[in-house]
Amino acid sequence: MSKTIIPTNYQSILNVYDTQTAIGFIKRCFEEAMTGSLKLKRVSAPLFVNGQSGLNDNLSGVERPVRFDVPSLNDDGEVVHSLAKWKRVALKQYDFHPGNGLYADMNAIRRDEIPDNLHSIYVDQWDWERVISEEQRTMDYLKKVVQSLVNAIAETASRLRTKYPNVNISIDTEISFITSQELENLYPDFTPKEREHAYVKEHPTTFILQIGDVLESGQPHDHRAPDYDDWSLNGDLLFWHDTLQCAMELSSMGIRVDDKSLLEQLKKADAEDRMMFDFHQQVANNELPLTIGGGIGQSRMCMLLLGKAHIGEVQVSLWDDETIEACKDKVFLL
Template identity: 75%
Template sequence: MKEKTIVPKDYQSSLSVYDTQKAIGLTKHWFEEALTGSLKLKRVSAPLFVDASSGLNDNLNGVERPVQFDVPALATPAEVVHSLAKWKRTALKQYDFHIGNGIYTDMNAIRRDEELDNLHSIYVDQWDWERVISREQRNLDYLKQTVQQIVNAIIETSSRLHTKYPSLSIELDSNVSFITTQELENLYPDFNDKEREQAYVKEHPTTFIMQIGDKLLSGKPHDGRSPDYDDWQLNGDLLFWHEPLQTAVEISSMGIRVDETSLKEQLEKANATDRLKYPYHQQILANELPLTIGGGIGQSRLCMLLLEKVHIGEVQVSLWDEETLDACRGKINLL
């Protein structure tokens, strides 16, 4: 049985616990500056929970259970968000944003069914962002351009951290390798999705894997993706090779959002046309919401990558099972 928590032999953090805390703050501050400047984003407040009947919560792969609780003053239960993928698009309309401008926010979530390992926690913190685009910008070239802007912001942040903390040795590749999930399957037909990612990202340390959600020629999707926010032909995941762990680390999931045509097609493929009853989906069908591009960028994941940590618990406070605690005891300082 494979161990879920790995501590590399002779691992020693490049930064003390004290310096790590300071570096986390600098990482977040500098990255926000770089990201918002390049993508023209304005900071907004975001919900921690949404109305369970609104259809706004992200259902992820369709099996994860949101944390739900009753509110005596309301007639419907509330759900802690999984992500803000749908909420942001409605907010852009409500806040009267126009083409070329967008929003970003701190998203904090609970994913109760997440498996715990070096990269996963039940607590999720990310920068959720969304930008209004034109119909002409709904294409792969625009998606790739935006991905490169995000990578540039990460590289800039890493450079500033190097100057502040010379003990950090990480060097990220600014050249993004773009590849579709079908191309990955063609390259590694005998591998599963994670094995394909590992093999490819090891050779291409900055990779954007495109077109996630639809079935491949093998009859299976590369990975699950909700059918009602990303256009499966215009989305992807940004991964970096993480040398201390010898693994690919997903930093961002993003994409150009569904329009009225792709929404109907994807809901039919996912056998989820019942979602068309929700106000959010009806607004898309009626062209009442702006066309957008957006995504989430993991805050703890980015800190883990740039600060050369091997466990996400070194950069965020969460709950860990006994197996994780035993594996880390005396080797890793979990917060």
């Protein structure tokens, strides 16, 4: 059965041609706003990494990366899930200093994703990372950066409305910050996704803090790899998607692990074997810069700001027959 649901009276605000033009406009506007506020430089990024490097993002730990052999190198490659670890290594190699950072266009294949209105096996996002000082490894600094990103998204929405007056979608810049434990306390009988839906409906711009560690219920709000975000200094940025009447996660981000939090989280995740990788050794030995970073979904931002009902309206991917049938006559899948 398809997990895609198209609202009964849904009609795209823009036609296919104008949608494509608007996607390019959104990406240009947001990059200008984001790089200006966070002082980021664009860099080229890998589509794949060495399978034995430890640089790939393990996500929740169960997703299988796309692997392929490289006969000429007598080695295997892995298509990246994200650039969470690679960016931190790049900041050291490129000799970035506190207050400056980088961003890249990241394209990935997540073969185990279950496609629906918001999910696709193809992932495109802005992956960004910024060098920080020891004094900036605080909750207040994290919130300050989140506010900068929300302001950039709101500015992009405003410029889009000027160019396309019919696209009357605005972003609330007042962020409601709530920890995952506080959210569980509010809705103890709800699933994590149900909690997000209920809370974001009342608080259309929400940042859920501290994701990855076990809550009082004995379960985490959501799974996070233990070797890039510090679970006490991270979170998810969500917006209310009016077209679908649901909460939409647009970004996962956080202050990255230092030597202490890396070892603690690897132990909690029973993943201490990852200390065999060079990346983890460099973090443990304080050989990599302290950083903050995250990923911002490009297709999801376009969905949000254009009021689209399905991610397939703003990106090209593969869809099952049931999804195609559900979208028939209402949604043009690219």
